Amino acid sequence: MPELPEVEVTRLGIAPHLIGRKISAVKVIDGRLRWPVPRNLPKILQDQKVHSIERRGKYLLMALDTGYLLLHLGMTGTLRVLPSSDLLKPHDRVTFEFGKLSLRLHDPRKFGAVLWHPNTKGTIDKNALLQKLGTEPFAPEFAGELGGRILYERSRRRSIAVKQFLLAGQAVVGVGNIYCSESLFEAKIHPAKAAGKLTRPECIRLANAVRFILQNAIEAGGSSLKDFVNSEGNPGYFMVQTKAYDRKDQPCKVCKIPIKQIVQGQRSTYFCPQCQKR
DNA sequence: AGCTCAACCTGGCTGC
DNA sequence: TGCAGCCAGGTTGAGC
Numbered sequence: 001m002p003e004l005p006e007v008e009v010t011r012l013g014i015a016p017h018l019i020g021r022k023i024s025a026v027k028v029i030d031g032r033l034r035w036p037v038p039r040n041l042p043k044i045l046q047d048q049k050v051h052s053i054e055r056r057g058k059y060l061l062m063a064l065d066t067g068y069l070l071l072h073l074g075m076t077g078t079l080r081v082l083p084s085s086d087l088l089k090p091h092d093r094v095t096f097e098f099g100k101l102s103l104r105l106h107d108p109r110k111f112g113a114v115l116w117h118p119n120t121k122g123t124i125d126k127n128a129l130l131q132k133l134g135t136e137p138f139a140p141e142f143a144g145e146l147g148g149r150i151l152y153e154r155s156r157r158r159s160i161a162v163k164q165f166l167l168a169g170q171a172v173v174g175v176g177n178i179y180c181s182e183s184l185f186e187a188k189i190h191p192a193k194a195a196g197k198l199t200r201p202e203c204i205r206l207a208n209a210v211r212f213i214l215q216n217a218i219e220a221g222g223s224s225l226k227d228f229v230n231s232e233g234n235p236g237y238f239m240v241q242t243k244a245y246d247r248k249d250q251p252c253k254v255c256k257i258p259i260k261q262i263v264q265g266q267r268s269t270y271f272c273p274q275c276q277k278r
Numbered sequence: 279a280g281c282t283c284a285a286c287c288t289g290g291c292t293g294c
Numbered sequence: 295t296g297c298a299g300c301c302a303g304g305t306t307g308a309g310c
Contacts, residue, residue, distance in 0.1 A: 002303060034286075034305075058304075075303050076288080091288085109287050111304060129305095160281070169305090176303055266283070268301090 002073035004137070004174025005217035007058050010079050015053040017081045017101060022049050023064075025097040029088065034074060034113040037094060044116055045069065045096070057133045057173035067118040070129070074111025080104055134171045137210050142172060147207030148200065155195035155203070162198060163191035164265045166206070175210055178245045179217065181270045183209045185244040190278040191269045192262070244270040 002010075023045045031037030038044070048064040055061065060079070062069040071079065084102040088095065094114050096103040105112060117127050124130065135142050135150055142150060154171040155162070165171065167180050175183060184191050186209035189202055198206070243253050248261040252272040262269050 178303060
């Protein structure tokens with residue numbers, strides 16, 4: 001379930017094992033992902049050292065000697081560090097070898113991405129995929145009431161429902177379908193309300209809710225970090241307890257009214273019709 | 279420019 | 295048990 005918290009927990013889980021190490025080999029088992037894995041990627045990455053692993057939105061950026069390895073987990077991707085002696089499993093798509101350890105991308109639905117961005121001289125921010133992303137929810141620019149101001153300003157004259165506005169990631173990144181419902185519940189805002197009709201106080205509540213929900217999820221996932229170097233362990237994160245998402249017809253945890261499910265932009269949204277006003 | 283919707287791909291669950 | 299149909303955590307790009 002890779003929304004921002006899961007990607008961040010993955011980053012925290014794999015980084016300590018890989019930083020400072022050299023890629024000894026790369027094997028592309030099935031490169032037909034969201035975009036084709038570059039054919040020459042194994043040759044490019046060979047012998048390059050990992051300097052850092054950063055995150056931008058739901059992308060992981062691995063800084064190497066001559067550029068960045070971009071990783072995206074799509075809908076079903078997981079990245080795990082395991083002993084390289086472990087056998088490949090079905091749906092393992094790419095394996096990065098670091099001597100006795102392997103970093104493996106496992107992705108049944110193949111919506112993930114493994115891409116190469118050459119050059120380390122500050123050009124990564126201009127990458128076409130990263131450039132259009134909104135503000136990071138934990139960046140100083142989004143702290144306190146600044147986040148509310150960003151949401152307010154970017155949503156003016158937008159007729160789109162706030163659920164879809166938030167999910168699109170143009171204003172703030174990292175809020176996927178689950179945490180979108182959760183954030184709107186937390187902020188007590190109706191998901192179908194037009195983004196352009198949000199008041200300033202609502203935008204501040206929403207910004208606070210987004211940070212709160214994402215931070216809680218990171219902390220919950222962080223407790224399972226040890227699983228990242230365990231060949232028999234779980235992916236390293238799990239579904240946190242939700243108050244709205246996937247709770248159709250179950251009583252709202254605040255007012256007991258049944259949670260409603262609607263479809264917006266081909267995706268399910270869950271909300272409390274009593275607590276979340278338009 | 280903004281909005282809607284189809285598409286990418288596979289597995290798992292539901293219901294007949 | 296078998297199978298058709300539907301649903302799923304993300305994101306782009308075509309068409310209006």
